[in-house]
Amino acid sequence: MYVVMVASECAPVAKAGGLGDVIFGLSRELEIRGHEVEIVLPKYAGMRHEDVWGLTIDYHDLWVPWHGDAVHCSVWFGYVHGRKCFFIEPHSDEGFFDRELMYGYADDVDRFTFFSKAAMEYLYKVGKRPDVIHCHDWQTGLVPVLLYEQYGHVMPDQRVCYTIHNFRHQGLTGPKELWSTQLGRPDYFLDRVRLGDDHSFQAVNLMKGGVVYSNFTTTVSPNHADEARYGDGGDGLGPTLSTHQAKFGGVLNGVDYDTWNPEIDPFIPERYSAEWIDGKYAAKRRLRERLWMRDTYSPIVAYVGRLDTQKGVHLVHHALFYALEKGAQFVLLGDGLDKEINGHFRHLKHYLNDNPDCHLEVGYSEELSHLIYAGADMLVVPSMFEPCGLTPMIAMRYGTIPVVRGVGGMVDTVFDRDFSDRPDWQRNGYVFHQADNAAVESALERAFGLWYDHPGEFRQLMLNAMRSDYSWARPGQDYVNIYDHIRHK
Numbered sequence: 001m002y003v004v005m006v007a008s009e010c011a012p013v014a015k016a017g018g019l020g021d022v023i024f025g026l027s028r029e030l031e032i033r034g035h036e037v038e039i040v041l042p043k044y045a046g047m048r049h050e051d052v053w054g055l056t057i058d059y060h061d062l063w064v065p066w067h068g069d070a071v072h073c074s075v076w077f078g079y080v081h082g083r084k085c086f087f088i089e090p091h092s093d094e095g096f097f098d099r100e101l102m103y104g105y106a107d108d109v110d111r112f113t114f115f116s117k118a119a120m121e122y123l124y125k126v127g128k129r130p131d132v133i134h135c136h137d138w139q140t141g142l143v144p145v146l147l148y149e150q151y152g153h154v155m156p157d158q159r160v161c162y163t164i165h166n167f168r169h170q171g172l173t174g175p176k177e178l179w180s181t182q183l184g185r186p187d188y189f190l191d192r193v194r195l196g197d198d199h200s201f202q203a204v205n206l207m208k209g210g211v212v213y214s215n216f217t218t219t220v221s222p223n224h225a226d227e228a229r230y231g232d233g234g235d236g237l238g239p240t241l242s243t244h245q246a247k248f249g250g251v252l253n254g255v256d257y258d259t260w261n262p263e264i265d266p267f268i269p270e271r272y273s274a275e276w277i278d279g280k281y282a283a284k285r286r287l288r289e290r291l292w293m294r295d296t297y298s299p300i301v302a303y304v305g306r307l308d309t310q311k312g313v314h315l316v317h318h319a320l321f322y323a324l325e326k327g328a329q330f331v332l333l334g335d336g337l338d339k340e341i342n343g344h345f346r347h348l349k350h351y352l353n354d355n356p357d358c359h360l361e362v363g364y365s366e367e368l369s370h371l372i373y374a375g376a377d378m379l380v381v382p383s384m385f386e387p388c389g390l391t392p393m394i395a396m397r398y399g400t401i402p403v404v405r406g407v408g409g410m411v412d413t414v415f416d417r418d419f420s421d422r423p424d425w426q427r428n429g430y431v432f433h434q435a436d437n438a439a440v441e442s443a444l445e446r447a448f449g450l451w452y453d454h455p456g457e458f459r460q461l462m463l464n465a466m467r468s469d470y471s472w473a474r475p476g477q478d479y480v481n482i483y484d485h486i487r488h489k
């Protein structure tokens with residue numbers, strides 16, 4: 001099968017969070033299974049050029065229709081750790097991708113609407129006719145709309161799988177984007193059976209367009225699929241998902257064990273595995289050295305992730321002080337687009353600067369994240385909602401015990417040591433349910449208790465976590481089944 005991924009991220013060349021991991025990991029898995037995969041991305045000025053091999057211009061003169069005119073683009077090709085990636089570079093006055101960050105600009109909707117249009121125009125012009133186009137999140141929700149409304153006559157056999165990684169951001173905009181992409185016809189598209197938002201009058205909802213027009217829509221865990229359809233996890237899209245229930249489902253993400261694996265990880269001091277775990281203690285020592293923390297007999301609790309209300313940052317804050325109060329150490333690596341939240345953690349960093357038991361790194365570092373996953377004892381993930389939650393899955397591979405709130409995909413992956421109904425060998429972490437300080441404390445207290453008083457049992461829990469299998473093998477097969485299903489309909 002020939003699959004083209006159209007996405008705003010791909011790890012590690014252009015990664016802001018978990019979406020990037022999924023694009024890379026799923027593409028790799030599909031290739032291992034013998035399918036041909038190409039990835040179409042924006043050419044961000046700030047992308048990590050050192051992760052692209054052989055970057056050259058593949059197509060010089062792509063003219064993308066835009067606002068009754070056309071924008072000149074170049075399309076670059078390069079390998080990202082073996083994956084075939086095409087980068088679209090528009091030469092327009094707006095400098096859509098010629099900026100420091102990937103997201104966070106007032107014209108984000110314009111930028112990614114343009115990208116969706118450019119990706120379709122590129123496929124059309126160069127004659128690429130994939131069996132399946134797989135697009136992701138609001139940024140590329142317009143891709144199936146454009147395919148069926150504009151390119152259908154030249155690409156009649158192409159099918160679209162659309163994956164939602166985060167319902168919180170749906171790409172709400174005015175009818176302007178209908179004109180810029182030359183879809184026009186606001187009365188037709190603003191109808192609620194198409195792109196018309198159910199809650200904001202006269203608003204175009206790009207994510208809704210993705211759901212309505214795709215041949216199949218997934219979100220990134222079975223539990224979150226239920227939350228989105230039956231609860232408020234769909235942020236208003238629940239009724240649309242119910243209308244399209246026959247083509248909606250949850251597929252749990254995988255973790256790319258070629259990237260996240262203590263047996264081969266180049267960023268940790270000694271390799272280790274469930275059979276030979278001593279290297280984990282070397283990583284703990286290295287982490288303390290690197291972050292100027294003292295060497296003491298205590299567990300290290302970590303947080304790695306975007307700093308966003310989604311992640312329960314008020315509970316991260318509380319977990320930090322609770323851990324310190326209990327004699328544990330705390331490490332944080334995170335950044336985000338919200339100036340207030342970033343500012344709060346910068347302020348905390350300053351306040352705790354001389355404390356030898358904690359370190360806060362407000363920024364982004366792929367390399368440091370590996371050392372933290374390996375060197376910490378526990379990873380706290382107190383999210384308000386979490387469609388999948390890759391960080392606990394990654395942590396488990398490194399024998400770091402997840403302490404998570406039981407929401408979204410974390411219900412499908414983390415099983416409480418004390419209260420799960422799973423057999424003992426499948427229990428791999430701690431789960432709490434309420435979104436308050438007492439709930440976080442109770443879970444951390446149980447984890448600390450085991451670490452201090454029953455180290456042998458804590459070690460067993462680590463081994464259970466390391467042996468939990470969250471590779472791409474199963475989800476890879478699930479996506480192949482979905483692709484097959486929509487191709488033959």
Ligand SMILES: Nc1ncnc2c1ncn2[C@@H]1O[C@H](COP(=O)(O)OP(=O)(O)O[C@H]2O[C@H](CO)[C@@H](O)[C@H](O)[C@H]2O)[C@@H](O)[C@H]1O
Pocket residue numbers: 016017018019021022165166220253304305306333334335363364365366369386387388389390391
């Ligand atoms: N400051 C930093 N420095 C270095 N690395 C950092 C970092 N901040 C985050 N990361 C990395 O980014 C990834 C984040 O994974 P998450 O599952 O938390 O995804 P996220 O919430 O971004 O995306 C959404 O998409 C993913 C994928 O579908 C879902 O798992 C998730 O629930 C949903 O919210 C991990 O690889 C983590 O190590």
